[in-house]
Amino acid sequence: MAVIPQIIAGNWKMNLTLSQGAEFIDILLSRLSGKELSRQLLLAPNFTLLSMLAQRCAGSGIALAAQNCAFQEAGAFTGETSVAMLKDAGAAYVLVGHSERRQIFGERDDLLRQKVRAVAGGGLRPIFCVGETLDQRQGGEAFEVVISQLRSGLVEFPNRQLIVAYEPVWAIGTGQTATPEDARSMHVHIRKFLEAQFPWGERVPILYGGSAKPENAAELLAQPEVNGLLVGGASLDPESFLQIALV
Ligand code: 13P
Numbered sequence: 001m002a003v004i005p006q007i008i009a010g011n012w013k014m015n016l017t018l019s020q021g022a023e024f025i026d027i028l029l030s031r032l033s034g035k036e037l038s039r040q041l042l043l044a045p046n047f048t049l050l051s052m053l054a055q056r057c058a059g060s061g062i063a064l065a066a067q068n069c070a071f072q073e074a075g076a077f078t079g080e081t082s083v084a085m086l087k088d089a090g091a092a093y094v095l096v097g098h099s100e101r102r103q104i105f106g107e108r109d110d111l112l113r114q115k116v117r118a119v120a121g122g123g124l125r126p127i128f129c130v131g132e133t134l135d136q137r138q139g140g141e142a143f144e145v146v147i148s149q150l151r152s153g154l155v156e157f158p159n160r161q162l163i164v165a166y167e168p169v170w171a172i173g174t175g176q177t178a179t180p181e182d183a184r185s186m187h188v189h190i191r192k193f194l195e196a197q198f199p200w201g202e203r204v205p206i207l208y209g210g211s212a213k214p215e216n217a218a219e220l221l222a223q224p225e226v227n228g229l230l231v232g233g234a235s236l237d238p239e240s241f242l243q244i245a246l247v
Helices: 018-032 047-057 083-089 099-104 109-121 134-138 142-154 180-197 214-221 238-246
Strands: 007-011 040-044 063-066 093-096 125-130 163-166 206-209 228-231
Touching: 007 206, 007 238, 018 047, 018 238, 040 093, 047 063, 047 083, 083 109, 093 109, 109 125, 109 142, 125 142, 134 142, 142 180, 163 180, 180 206, 180 214, 214 228, 214 238, 228 238
Parallel strands: 007 040, 007 228, 040 063, 063 093, 093 125, 125 163, 163 206, 206 228
Antiparallel strands: none
């Protein structure tokens, strides 16, 4: 098994204004000063905070992700934000296919495939999110659903700059975390798929997301198949985000 440095990513979703984000990052940077972190920290704020955070995080080792992007490069697409714009604002990563985008905004596999390609084509790194619903899990379809999302989203992915996040929908924002064993067994399946699909598949980080918090981060991160966490609610407070990063 390849050794993959762990990533702790905070997805702020539609939370934190400019001043709240500035306060968050000032606290985080002051707590981190003088500490050697073994994990890559990543924050995914709203678009409006990217430039401000990029300025404050310069030289800190904290990287930024956008939460979404357009699949087109430029043009008459009111309300959309291109990968080039996100790069310009300081993002190095983009979340693609988060279950909230799939479920609330109806983003389908073919659109997500185009977005993943747009991100890679624009020189950023997609964090491609997959995960099954409770009904699908209870119906015994979890593996099939996740592999099908991966297969359609990642077909002919053009380079090695890929991250996958497994986020079971039933665990997101519910307080109900997947057990380390649930996470492990899905990550093993995802890894097999990636290895079969890509010559570099053994090196793709696979993150777990869904009610990750300081209380359960250590046991999730202790699974060798779990290469990091994508944290929602618990990433909104710098202290709990830091506790997760330092477990
Ligand atoms: P919670 O950590 O709030 O469950 O959210 C997980 C998530 O959706 C991260 O992308």
